[in-house]
Amino acid sequence: MNDIAHKDLLVLHRPYRDPEVEFLRWIIWNADRLDKWPRIRATIQPEYLVIDAHRKIFELALDRNAKGCPVTLSEIAEHLDFHDDEVNLTWRMIIGMEEDVFIATTDYGPLPEKFIEMWIREIQRIHQQRQARHALSLLQTRAGADELTTQDIAEQMRAIQGLTTDHRDTSVTTSEAVSQAIDDIEAAVAGNAGPIISTGFPSIDAVTNGYQPGELWLVGARPSIGKTAASIAMIHAATESVPALYVTLETSEKKMALRYMSFLSGVPVVAMQRGQLNKSQIQSITMHTPTVSARSILWRNGVADKTHTGIMAWITDKIRERQAKVVFIDYLGLIRHQNSRLDKRLQIDEITSDLKHLAIQHEVTVVLLAQLRRDADNTVPEMSHLKESSGIEADADRILLIHRPNKKENPHENIEDCQIIIEKNRDGETGWKNIKFSRKNMRFFEQEK
Secondary structure: OHHHHHOOEEEOOOOOOOHHHHHHHHHHHOOOOHHHHHHHHHHOOHHHOOOHHHHHHHHHHHHHHHOOOOOOHHHHHOOOOOOOHHHHHHHHHHHOOOOOOOEEEOOOOOOOHHHHHHHHHHHHHHHHHHHHHHHHHHHHHHHHOOOOOHHHHHHHHHHHHHHHOOOOOOOOOHHHHHHHHHHHHHHHHOOOOOOOOOOOOHHHHHHHOOOOOOEEEEEEEOOOOOHHHHHHHHHHHHOOOOOEEEEEOOOOHHHHHHHHHHHHHOOOHHHHHHOOOOHHHHHHHHHHHHHHHHOOEEEEEOOOOOEHHHHHHHHHHHHHHHOOOEEEEEOHHHOEOOOOOOOHHHHHHHHHHHHHHHHHHHOOEEEEEEEEOHHHOOOOOOHHHEOOHHHHHHHOOEEEEEEOOOOOOOOOOOEEEEEEEEEEEOOOOOEEEEEEEEOOOOEEEOOOO
16 A cells, blocks of 8 residues: 555546545645645644544644645555555545546646635535534433523524524525526426426325425335335336436345336236246236336446445436436435444434435435334324434425335235325425335336326
8 A cells, every 4th residue: 555655646537526535635635735734724623524534644634734744645654554444445535546536647736726625615514514413412402301491492593503504695686586486487387397207196296296306305114115116116207207316225236127127017026036927927028128228217236335425426426427317215224324433313414414415416306215113113104203303304305104004904905005195395285195006016006087
């Protein structure tokens, strides 16, 4: 590793996109930019960085700069313990040895100044969010224990709000906002608003207007109720009009393709796996194969970096590459936070908040699958049954819960009556929507009226 560190390397490919890594990469690759160090020292403290290895490298860089020593790859590398896996991985990312990064030996000048400013702002934003979430968690605990007066709670809530306020001027006047809204309404009246990106369930489309850009949807259910089956129906409908991505952290791409074929053809997955197919089933598979191939769906069984920042980086790349408009992630409980020592509730809060930000930034709909807690068994599911639910409830625009009260009744009957419960709908009504479930091929559908 030290041999690599002494080479004059240049990352020619895109940035890694993790703000902490990019920040460290900038200050090390631009060691001669001494004019930037006062700004760095004044705005970023080591504790702002989430990952221990990142803090170690930044502390080394700060210490060497304070002593007037070079802050270079080779000088920093000499003081690192590469037996530490976290340090090793971080260093590989800084010098550009991770997946999808191209390296060349060259002589290169300093990167544009805008990059360091961008990463400083992003690290500050993330640090403020972490502070706010920690303060909110502490406030909830103290308020629940009746340790605070109403006035105390109000004052602390204002302080927390100040931490999360974006002070950049992105405001518009009332006149401008109304004008933009009227333009959208006129386009819809004239039939120029474009087709609805359907969920596959007309009754849900009727109250949500389908998938909308910048939204985070959550589909929740207990294990074996059919989250993945519902998501296949939903992504099939979406890709009638737009490309989509599906990140599965639970099963393989091959298995997902079989389940999708089963959804279309009506042939059970087990029958396809065993090859026990009759003539009509073979004909159905043959007939629907072109549809499967033609749909613009990119399936992915996890990513190289299974932390939420790694998953989001992969999604961002594929959104740009394939112009995807809907992204499915199966499921929330399998997404790792980059700081495993953080309280689980705060981890979930950050993950859902960042996914919401991704949806807004790239104007896509993110559909996140999630498991409900065990106490949702044998009862009507509610929003409070979501694991670590406070952040999810705040960030999600729509929350759909699958309810199959007849799952254990009449097991020999194929078609089962069930419901999708719209627990949260930011722009419309909530309530129960009656649907059907085919036990034979794990398919949800809505009966035509």
